Amino acid sequence: MKAVVCGAGIAGLTAARCLSRHGWDVVVLERAPGPRTQGYMIDFIGPGYDAAEAMGILPRLRELAYPVEEAGYYDESGRRRAVIRYAAFANPVGGRLLSIMRPDLELTLRESLPGDVDLRFGAEVTDVSDEAGCVQVGTAAGTCYKADLLVGADGVHSTVRGLVFGTENRYFKYLGFHTAAFTFDDPEVQGLVRDRFCLSDSTGAQLGCYGLRDGRIAVFAVHRTPDPTLPDDHAAALRREYRGLGWVAPRVLAACPPGDEVYYDQVAQIVMPRWSSGHVVLVGDAGYAVSLLAGMGASLGIGGAYVLAEQLARAATVPDALKAYERTWRPVITDKQVSARNAARWFLPRSRAELLVRRATLRLFRLPGLDRYLIRLLSGKQTPVVRALAAAPGTAAMPNPGGRSARPRAR
Numbered sequence: 001m002k003a004v005v006c007g008a009g010i011a012g013l014t015a016a017r018c019l020s021r022h023g024w025d026v027v028v029l030e031r032a033p034g035p036r037t038q039g040y041m042i043d044f045i046g047p048g049y050d051a052a053e054a055m056g057i058l059p060r061l062r063e064l065a066y067p068v069e070e071a072g073y074y075d076e077s078g079r080r081r082a083v084i085r086y087a088a089f090a091n092p093v094g095g096r097l098l099s100i101m102r103p104d105l106e107l108t109l110r111e112s113l114p115g116d117v118d119l120r121f122g123a124e125v126t127d128v129s130d131e132a133g134c135v136q137v138g139t140a141a142g143t144c145y146k147a148d149l150l151v152g153a154d155g156v157h158s159t160v161r162g163l164v165f166g167t168e169n170r171y172f173k174y175l176g177f178h179t180a181a182f183t184f185d186d187p188e189v190q191g192l193v194r195d196r197f198c199l200s201d202s203t204g205a206q207l208g209c210y211g212l213r214d215g216r217i218a219v220f221a222v223h224r225t226p227d228p229t230l231p232d233d234h235a236a237a238l239r240r241e242y243r244g245l246g247w248v249a250p251r252v253l254a255a256c257p258p259g260d261e262v263y264y265d266q267v268a269q270i271v272m273p274r275w276s277s278g279h280v281v282l283v284g285d286a287g288y289a290v291s292l293l294a295g296m297g298a299s300l301g302i303g304g305a306y307v308l309a310e311q312l313a314r315a316a317t318v319p320d321a322l323k324a325y326e327r328t329w330r331p332v333i334t335d336k337q338v339s340a341r342n343a344a345r346w347f348l349p350r351s352r353a354e355l356l357v358r359r360a361t362l363r364l365f366r367l368p369g370l371d372r373y374l375i376r377l378l379s380g381k382q383t384p385v386v387r388a389l390a391a392a393p394g395t396a397a398m399p400n401p402g403g404r405s406a407r408p409r410a411r
Contacts, residue, residue: 001318002147004029004137006125006160009036010102011284011301012153013109017055018309019151020114027145028117029137031124031159035110038263039102040181040220040292041066041197041210043089047332047386048299049096051306054390057112064104066195068210073201073359076246078192081201082359093382101218105298125154128163128280135279149318150280153305156270158286164277174228175291175344177267180221180238184255189217189248200245201359203349207242207249219252222292222348228266234259267291269337275330276322283308288333293347294340303386304329310389332383 001024005012008030016026044052044061052058073082090097113119127138128150137145152160162168192198193211200207205223212218223241231237235256242249256262270289275282282288284301291297308325315321349355 001025001149003027003149003151004135004145004147005151005153006137007152007154007158007284007286008032008106008110008119008121009153009155009284009301010106010109010298011286011305012151013106013113014051014055014302014305015151015153015283015309016117016119017109017113018306019312020117022309022313024149024312026117027147028119029123029125029139029145030119030121031154033122035103035106035121037103038181038261039106041099041101041218042105042298043295044098044100044105044299045089045093045096046296046299047303047306047383048296048301049098050386050390051302054306054386055112057108060108060111061098061100061105064108065098065100066210066213068099069196071197071199073199073362074247075201078247082362084362101212102298125159125163128160130164130278130280148279149312151305151308152280152282152286153284153301154286156265156268156285156289158270158282160280161270161272161282161286164280165272165282171270171272173269173271175267175269175293175341176224176226177222177293177344177348178225178230178237178241179265179267179292180234181219181263182257182261183212183216183218184252184257185216186251186255187215189251190215192248193217198248200247200249201355202245203351203355205242205245206348207245207252209248209252217252222267224348224350228268230264230266234262234264237264238262267293269340271337275326279318281308281322281325288337290333290336291340293343294336296336300333300336303332306386307389328385332385335383
């Protein structure tokens with residue numbers, strides 16, 4: 001059996017690795033010229049953590065993770081107004097939580113790809129033709145791939161979704177925020193941040209900083225805006241929206257790199273009635289983006305790709321596997337999307353009153369028994385789906401013979 005995976009991000013790399021381990025011949029098509037270096041620090045938890053453990057990559061992720069002690073909220077004068085210890089999140093899940101840069105998570109997944117996965121950068125998908133017995137995928141370079149399955153893992157603005165399921169506006173749910181991320185060098189800010197998240201205690205717009213092991217500072221930014229239109233100049237937009245925050249914000253904004261070096265996008269969800277059509281299936285943000293408000297995007301990308309591959313290993317046919325994937329995984333996504341929408345007000349207050357409510361909520365994390373309740377309220381319920389599949393591994397029903405070597409072919 002042959003699979004084409006569109007997208008070499010977290011969900012796509014996971015799908016490629018897991019399908020290859022189950023005997024599929026896999027080619028990964030990524031339109032970017034190489035691995036992306038931009039991205040957030042993420043809290044890696046939940047089904048993605050379970051899948052990483054089942055895949056055997058957890059030790060490497062621990063090597064690359066950061067020992068974050070706390071997340072503190074600081075006012076315009078640099079006074080800490082609220083704090084949450086990371087133990088408050090880690091303890092209720094038995095310590096199964098890592099803080100890791102998104103590019104490092106992708107690096108780990110690339111390192112774990114079997115050697116016969118054909119990883120092709122600079123390969124932009126332009127055409128999809130789903131026929132009776134297979135799917136054909138065309139690229140801008142004129143290459144055509146014929147496969148038994150096309151996995152669309154190409155993000156919230158998915159090309160595969162547009163070609164197969166229709167225009168983005170049918171599924172795109174804008175949540176009222178823009179977000180950005182970049183890195184810069186500043187020893188003074190590095191000394192202030194160290195092993196913790198430092199977030200502005202502000203309304204309408206929020207900057208977050210954290211120190212990286214190479215001495216750089218990673219920046220996370222999010223602000224409210226009713227207009228989903230993205231600005232032409234990302235750096236100028238950041239300086240305009242965050243200039244009044246005080247404390248380290250002026251140094252952060254002064255160090256903002258050119259716009260093409262800044263990750264910038266809307267905060268949105270993708271809500272679809274189905275994730276598959278014929279021999280095409282969507283995973284990760286392409287099919288069910290939950291938004292950064294859920295704090296689970298990377299975890300759900302890995303978890304969903306793992307579930308998809310396991311269902312393909314168990315089912316007698318591709319259509320049966322895709323039905324089982326959606327039946328198993330959709331309840332998880334529905335819960336996380338609802339939780340993300342509910343968390344919007346807490347995540348970035350709109351008024352002084354809402355800001356005070358958030359401070360009070362953070363103090364409740366110190367009270368015994370309430371930590372689990374608050375984490376459930378903010379991030380949704382825990383799910384045993386991945387662990388259940390990992391505990392009862394299936395036999396590949398549609399395999400290709402042959403062993404797997406240790407490294408992928410990247411072109």
